[in-house]
Amino acid sequence: MRFGVVARRDREAALKLAYRVYDFLKVSGYEVFVDRETQRHLPEFDESDVIPLEEMDVDFIIAIGGDGTILRIEHRTKKDIPILSVNMGTLGFLTEVEPNEAFFALNKLIEGDYYIDERMKLRTYLNRDISIPDALNEVAILTGIPGKIIHLKYYVDNGLADELRSDGLIISTPTGSTGYSLSAGGPFVDPRLDVVVITPLAPIALSSRPMIVPANSRIDVRILTVHREAILSIDGQFYTYISPDTEIRIKKSPRKTRFVRFSRDIYPKYTLKIKKKF
Numbered sequence: 479m480r481f482g483v484v485a486r487r488d489r490e491a492a493l494k495l496a497y498r499v500y501d502f503l504k505v506s507g508y509e510v511f512v513d514r515e516t517q518r519h520l521p522e523f524d525e526s527d528v529i530p531l532e533e534m535d536v537d538f539i540i541a542i543g544g545d546g547t548i549l550r551i552e553h554r555t556k557k558d559i560p561i562l563s564v565n566m567g568t569l570g571f572l573t574e575v576e577p578n579e580a581f582f583a584l585n586k587l588i589e590g591d592y593y594i595d596e597r598m599k600l601r602t603y604l605n606r607d608i609s610i611p612d613a614l615n616e617v618a619i620l621t622g623i624p625g626k627i628i629h630l631k632y633y634v635d636n637g638l639a640d641e642l643r644s645d646g647l648i649i650s651t652p653t654g655s656t657g658y659s660l661s662a663g664g665p666f667v668d669p670r671l672d673v674v675v676i677t678p679l680a681p682i683a684l685s686s687r688p689m690i691v692p693a694n695s696r697i698d699v700r701i702l703t704v705h706r707e708a709i710l711s712i713d714g715q716f717y718t719y720i721s722p723d724t725e726i727r728i729k730k731s732p733r734k735t736r737f738v739r740f741s742r743d744i745y746p747k748y749t750l751k752i753k754k755k756f
Contacts, residue, residue, distance in 0.1 A: 479588070480509045480536040482559070484551055485516045485566075486543030492566040493520040495577055496542045499564075500527075502581065506588070511536060531555060538562055538587065538738065542580075545572045549713045552599075552735055553611040560594055562587055562738040571656055572614075574739060587738060595739040597653045597669065598693060601731035602712065604724050611716050612731045615654030618711040619699055619726065620646035620679070622719065627682065629702040634676075634695050644681035646708075649674060649697055649728050653735075658714070664688040668744065674730070699726040 481503050485496035496516060500523060503510045513531040517523045531554045539559050541547050544567010551561060564580045565573035575583045586592055599612040621628040631641045650659040655667040655675050664677035665688060674695060677688040691697070701708055707719045710726070720726070 479538065480511070482511045482513065482534045482536040482539040483516065484513045484531065484539055484541050484543075484547060485520075486547050487515055487519045489543070489566055491577075492542050495564065495566065495580065496520070496540075497522055499540050499542065499580060499584065502584065509536075534559070540564065540584070541573075542566050546715070548572045549614060549715045552614050553713070553715055558733055558736050560736040560738050572653070572737070574737065583738075583740065586740060592738050592740055593742065595737040597735040597737065598651050598672065599731040599733055599735060600649065600651060600674070601729055601733075602710070603727040603729070604710070604718075604720060606725070606727075610710070610718075611712050612733055613654070613712045614651065614735050615657050615713045616648050616650035616659055617728055618646055618648045618658060618679070618709075618714075619701075619720075620709040620711060622707045622709050626706065627703075628706075628708055631700045631702060632676065633698040633700075634691050636696075636698075639676070639689065640678070640686055641702075642678050642681045642683060642686045644678045644686065646679040647699060648677040648679055650677065651675075654713075659688070662688075665690070670744065674728075693730045695729075697728040699728070701726075 483496050483500045486492040500510050512523045512528050514528050517528045539561050541561050541563045563573040599614050601612050602610040602617050627643045629643050632639050648659045652667040652669045652671050659675050659677045662677050662679045664675050672693040673690050674693055678686045701722045704722055710718050710720050
């Protein structure tokens, strides 16, 4: 097996754990690569094992950080490489194990005692350009000037779904339903469902509510605000300004994010406790 190691760059504990994981795998006889940005912040890694994240071609990536580290991997790798995520972040909604479990999890991975959890992604086309990174969490179309609303229409499979004046529009996957969309009033969606959530961001009209559509739907957004650019955000990691005449189309991506998991449970197990009578 070939492994890649990617760490959060702004936390010393994450970098040190990354080196311990790297050393453990090397000593165990595996081929291990480290992304260049991780090595820049901790030069102890062997230079011959350092490659850009975009060129990483391995069987598994060990991500040591938070959700931002996972999203960086997803936006920059060219293949759907399974990710084992170790939580060294603030929230860690996407991460699988805690730091004290890292080597136990690695042993289970090496022994084949795991399964792959596949998550859908969204692809955004701007004037049919596909150079935008796929979104694991959400695509957000936002007002370009804070305090100024944006006027837009959005269509689902060529049918007008809504016209709204708001701070923006969030189109999220089930994975992303617990993030930006949820904070804007959208629903939590079980990650096993194959759907897309559309959530208006602070709409003026009370009738503009979140909706859930099938994942194979095509969503087109038209910006009606003429004199201001809008902002397109992908997972809070990629941003670009878009002019009002830009054609925005969002569809389910052919790619998926693949997580290494050790349990199929989505929700904590509930155990009924019966009080004994003596």
